[in-house]
Amino acid sequence: MYAVTLHEHLIGRQGSRSALNTPALIVDVDALDRNIVSMARFAARSGLRLRPHAKTHKSAEIARRQIAAGAVGVCCAKLGEAQALSAAGIENILITSPVVGSAAVERLAALAKLCSGLMAAVDHPDAVEAIARSGAALTLLVDIDPGIHRTGVADAAAAVDLARRIEASPALTYGGVQFYCGAQQHIEDFEARRAAVTERTDYISSVIASLTEAGLPPALVTGGGTGSHVIDAALGVLTELQVGSYIFMDRQYADCDLAGEGGANFETALMIDARVISANHGFLVTVDAGFKAFATEAGAPPILSGAASGSVYHFMGDEHGCVVPPKGEAPPRLGEVVTFAAPHCDPTVNLYDAYHAVRGDTLVGIWAIEARGRSA
Numbered sequence: 001m002y003a004v005t006l007h008e009h010l011i012g013r014q015g016s017r018s019a020l021n022t023p024a025l026i027v028d029v030d031a032l033d034r035n036i037v038s039m040a041r042f043a044a045r046s047g048l049r050l051r052p053h054a055k056t057h058k059s060a061e062i063a064r065r066q067i068a069a070g071a072v073g074v075c076c077a078k079l080g081e082a083q084a085l086s087a088a089g090i091e092n093i094l095i096t097s098p099v100v101g102s103a104a105v106e107r108l109a110a111l112a113k114l115c116s117g118l119m120a121a122v123d124h125p126d127a128v129e130a131i132a133r134s135g136a137a138l139t140l141l142v143d144i145d146p147g148i149h150r151t152g153v154a155d156a157a158a159a160v161d162l163a164r165r166i167e168a169s170p171a172l173t174y175g176g177v178q179f180y181c182g183a184q185q186h187i188e189d190f191e192a193r194r195a196a197v198t199e200r201t202d203y204i205s206s207v208i209a210s211l212t213e214a215g216l217p218p219a220l221v222t223g224g225g226t227g228s229h230v231i232d233a234a235l236g237v238l239t240e241l242q243v244g245s246y247i248f249m250d251r252q253y254a255d256c257d258l259a260g261e262g263g264a265n266f267e268t269a270l271m272i273d274a275r276v277i278s279a280n281h282g283f284l285v286t287v288d289a290g291f292k293a294f295a296t297e298a299g300a301p302p303i304l305s306g307a308a309s310g311s312v313y314h315f316m317g318d319e320h321g322c323v324v325p326p327k328g329e330a331p332p333r334l335g336e337v338v339t340f341a342a343p344h345c346d347p348t349v350n351l352y353d354a355y356h357a358v359r360g361d362t363l364v365g366i367w368a369i370e371a372r373g374r375s376a
Contacts (some may be wrong), residue, residue, distance in 0.1 A: 003354035012329030016363040017356070018337060021339070022275040025287040025352040026339070027248075027367070029359050031269035033065065036246045036279030038266060040070040043241055044233045046233035051075055051094060051222060053244030056346050058356065058371035062247065075242050079104055080266050080374030082118070083111055092117035094222065096178060096242070098143065098151055100127055104376075121178045123152050125165055127342060131197035132169040139175035140166045141220065144207055146181045146200050156210035163216040176220030177211070179204045180242060186252050190260035205237055226266075230259045250345035251302050271304060272340045272348070273356075274321070279334040284322045287338055291318045294340070296345035306338035307331065313340065320374050 001346055005025075010016035017026070042052035052066045055077035063074050065086060072374055073092025076082040082093045099108045100118055108131065112118050121143040124129050128140065142162045145152030153159045159177065166174040181200045188191035203227035204221070211218055217308035222240040224232040229246070232238045243252050248270035259265050294301050300313045314322050325331045332338055342348040357365040 001354055001366070001369060003239065003325070007255070007356065007366060010363045011365060012307075013076065013110060013362065015361050017273070017358050017361045019112075020338065020356060020363065021274060022273050022287075023293040024356050025349065025354070026271040026273050027355040027357050028267075028269045028271070029357050029364060031267040032062070033118045033249055035064055035249070035266045035269055036069045039243060039246050039334065040066075040235070042229070043136045045071060048233060048238065049220075049222075050238040051092075051240050051242055052247070053077070053096070053225075053242050054085060054090075054243035054371065055081060057247060058084075058369045058374070059346065059367055060085055060090055060348060060354075060370050061367040066246075066247075072240075075244075076371070076376055079107055079111070080114070080190045080376050081371040083107065084371040084374050086111060086115040086118075091115055093119070094141070094178075094242075095120040096143075096180070097121065098127055099131070102325045105130050105134050105136075109134040112136045112138040119175055122162065122166070123153075125162060128162060128165045128169070128172070132172055134365040135171060137171045139173040140213075141222065142166070142176050144177055144179045144226055146183070147203070148183050148325075151184075152178075156207045160206050160210055160214045160216060161312065163211060163218075164214070167216070170234070174216065176218030176222065176239075177204070177208070179207075179223040179238070180225065181223065181228060182225065185225045186256060187227070188256050190257040193227060193256070194231045194260075197228045198235060199347075201232075201235045201237050208237070211317075226253055227256055227258065228299070245345050247346040250298070250348070252298055253342055254302075268341055270342050270345050270349070272342065275336050276323070276332050276334050276336050276338065277320075279331065279358065282331070285331040285334075286316065287321050287323060288319065289340070290315055290320045292351060293321075293348075294342065295344040295351070297347070298343035301340035303344050304339045304341050306336060343364055 054074040123143040143152040165306040226246040274287040278286035310326040355367040
């Protein structure tokens with residue numbers, strides 16, 4: 001691993017964070033662990049199972065920390081992510097996206113023999129039949145479309161039909177339903193978000209009623225996210241939370257009033273350190289972090305430290321960005337480190353091979369991102 005080659009000698013050396021080659025993906029271990037414990041305690045108080053979404057971090061080390069704190073397992077968005085984490089010893093994985101195609105189904109069947117407690121979401125009769133033909137012995141969940149028409153069965157009748165097909169297969173187990181309101185997660189105002197999630201929860205309640213009337217009550221109702229976890233717990237329909245970004249808190253979630261208390265209830269634990277590599281103009285400096293260092297669809301990364309308050313970042317290409325200070329303020333000097341928050345954590349993490357785990361200003365570990373790039 002390239003990060004180990006570059007930085008292993010810095011582990012444990014006081015002040016070693018400043019010596020990292022940049023750009024570097026940083027995780028504040030203490031803030032991460034506090035976030036993990038906080039969500040685990042919330043789920044326990046609420047009587048909910050916790051199955052965090054590993055698509056956020058893609059890391060066996062972080063998954064182990066979540067499970068040690070009380071999570072029943074993890075979610076993976078893709079089969080490849082599940083394979084990578086299973087190979088690193090993680091069990092009880094739920095694959096939340098449909099697994100379709102003969103090659104993928106063969107891989108799913110093979111993984112089911114290796115990964116204890118493997119589950120997968122399905123949304124089409126043909127997918128159920130293909131998995132059944134593979135001989136895979138695993139639990140399937142009926143994925144319910146929350147209204148964005150991305151994945152999930154279209155209505156209650158389709159949910160009942162799919163659950164019956166799963167139950168009819170000797171090797172498969174009908175485990176319940178999945179319902180993830182992704183479009184509602186980033187509504188910044190708490191009351192507006194609660195109204196939107198409540199309306200969608202009324203819908204999934206009607207689907208659950210149809211399944212129950214058909215003799216197929218779902219033992220598991222899994223879904224939710226960082227943006228809706230407080231609301232989901234209060235509504236009392238979900239039995240399991242698939243929260244993900246709470247461990248890191250990117251800018252999108254930091255902009256949201258998560259609990260109706262006027263702010264975020266988790267800490268920023270994920271950062272990107274960049275370095276000033278050109279400083280020939282008084283009105284801006286260039287840092288070594290551009291499109292390859294941050295996910296770009298959520299806008300520019302906020303500056304956390306290393307530049308005057310009110311400074312802003314602008315993308316300047318694949319490798320570069322600029323930091324512009326407010327009028328009258330000096331920019332950071334050549335060689336100085338500027339620390340950024342991720343605009344959107346999941347795809348930002350996917351740009352890196354490793355986390356640089358720090359406590360204060362000291363590098364304490366280098367953690368592999370085993371599932372990075374596992375989009376298939």
